[in-house]
Amino acid sequence: MFAVGEGIFLPFLGTAIGAACVFLLKSDFHRNMQRILAGLAAGIMTAASFWSLLLPAVEQSGTLFGTCIPAGGGFFAGVLGLWLLDRRLPVEAQHSQKMLLFAVTMHNIPEGMAVGAAYAGMLYGGEITGAEAFILAVGIAVQNIPEGAIISLPLKAEGMHRRRAFFAGVLSGAVEPVAAVVTLGSAGKMIPLMPVLLSFAAGAMLYVVVRELVPEFRENARSGVGEIAFGGGFLLMMLLDVAFG
Numbered sequence: 001m002f003a004v005g006e007g008i009f010l011p012f013l014g015t016a017i018g019a020a021c022v023f024l025l026k027s028d029f030h031r032n033m034q035r036i037l038a039g040l041a042a043g044i045m046t047a048a049s050f051w052s053l054l055l056p057a058v059e060q061s062g063t064l065f066g067t068c069i070p071a072g073g074g075f076f077a078g079v080l081g082l083w084l085l086d087r088r089l090p091v092e093a094q095h096s097q098k099m100l101l102f103a104v105t106m107h108n109i110p111e112g113m114a115v116g117a118a119y120a121g122m123l124y125g126g127e128i129t130g131a132e133a134f135i136l137a138v139g140i141a142v143q144n145i146p147e148g149a150i151i152s153l154p155l156k157a158e159g160m161h162r163r164r165a166f167f168a169g170v171l172s173g174a175v176e177p178v179a180a181v182v183t184l185g186s187a188g189k190m191i192p193l194m195p196v197l198l199s200f201a202a203g204a205m206l207y208v209v210v211r212e213l214v215p216e217f218r219e220n221a222r223s224g225v226g227e228i229a230f231g232g233g234f235l236l237m238m239l240l241d242v243a244f245g
Contacts, residue, residue: 004119007137008180011111012173014141018148019169022156032225034157038216039226041100041150043233045205045213048107051241052143053202061195074196078106078203086211100154103208104147105172107201110194111140112176116183117194123184143240144173146233 057071082099118133152169156162217226 004123004184007119007134008112008115008177008184010134010137010141011108011115011144011176011180014144015108015148015173015176016170018145018150019152019166019173021149022152022162022165022169025153025156034154035217035219035226036229037150037154037157038213039229040146040233041154042209042213042217043230043235044146044150044237045103045107045209046230047234047237047241048143048147049202049205049209051238053107053110053198053205057195057198057202060198070195071199074199075203077196078200078205079207080203081200082204082207082211086207099208099212101151101168101172103201103204104151105175106204107147108144108173108176109179110197110201111144112179113183113194113197115140115176116180119180120184139240139243140176143237144176146236146240148173 054071054075057074058068061068061071082103085102086099115133115137118136122130122133148169151172152165155165155168160168217230
């Protein structure tokens, strides 16, 4: 009933559905719409960094290592890694959606590993049932819908063709089934690395929020649409994580 293959590809499908939102909007975005998209993306990524990544990383660090040092070290490595990447990018590419795409892609790797680990627990005699693993995959897929949208929509706002923006959003989720298969194939050998990977993705995402997205929606200080969208995005992702976490 709950096939492994279906569960592994569900999160990727959620990302693709979100990226397809780029086909539903008109060609030109008003400047306020761009601020709203930036604020929404920042809110979603901030909430995901805490609820989906940092909190599970700290909890798993306490179980696996007896300390939260792996989570803290992974988080700082994520911030430092994006800073180094930022410095090496050409000037014209530093303030673009490329870093956002990279950060969301990094965030999707540990999510794919989580699905793979759940199915590994089901297949290799763990306490996880097929239904529980499938529900986890569904939850991550639902969370990935807004994440796919925050990749494709801002790219379209910057002038990219709809089809290319859609494929860029889809690309960010393509790593999830790969990470799930690798984790499943390793029969749990990669699970001890999860706290570091989760927190690394959190650090990378928050770097992009502060470096790219906050200046984007704060460009016009008298307009509060970006700040309101930030709160809405944070609330949306928090509710999804609590409901499906």
